[in-house]
Amino acid sequence: MTLSNVVSTSADSSPQLREEMLDLWYCVNLAGGAVGFTAVNTREDVEPVLDAALERVRDGQDTLVTIRVDGELAGFAFLVGHSTPLRAHWRTVLRVMVDPDRQGLGLGLVLMDAVHDEARRLGLEHLQLTMRDGLGLQSFYERAGYHEVGRHRGAIRVAPGDDRDEIMYMRSL
Secondary structure (H helix, E strand, O other): OOEEEEEEOHHHOOHHHHHHHHHHHHHHHHOOOOOOOOOOOOHHHHHHHHHHHHHHHHOOOEEEEEEEEOOEEEEEEEEEOOOOHHHOOEEEEEEEEEOHHHOOOOHHHHHHHHHHHHHHHOOOOEEEEEEEOOOOOHHHHHHOOOEEEEEEEEEEEEEOOEEEEEEEEEEEO
8 A cells, every 4th residue: 555645735736636536525425424514415515615625725725635545535634724814823624534445544644644744844833623523533633632622512413403512622733
């Protein structure tokens, strides 16, 4: 298994990468991943959200970090910037996802390590992320060095009568 990490900036948003990301995002969503949608959402629902995220990467506002295994896209995450200089020393980690068929190989931690390396390269001091409660992701993010700093009770409505907490995590670099 050959693993590679790629940090994408404005020059790296090719149509092929977009299609790979769209396929992966949709597969992760169908597998129950907490990546901004529910199982009833379609590939077409994901498409404009991906396009908006890639536009922010092309504009230099955000950074895309990908990992590939044997040349195939295996995961990605975004480092999302802020619009104020008061927050220039940190970023939000968003849309962390790994190919469901490759779960259990440690690629999630490899992806997070790549995110942390890029954040350090950018001179950042800490990172924030939020996650949906109820999926058992807390231990994963804790292994990646994050700690819980707060909760917004019932912030995420997965379905009528199924509200989940949004948990806020931080990590110093």
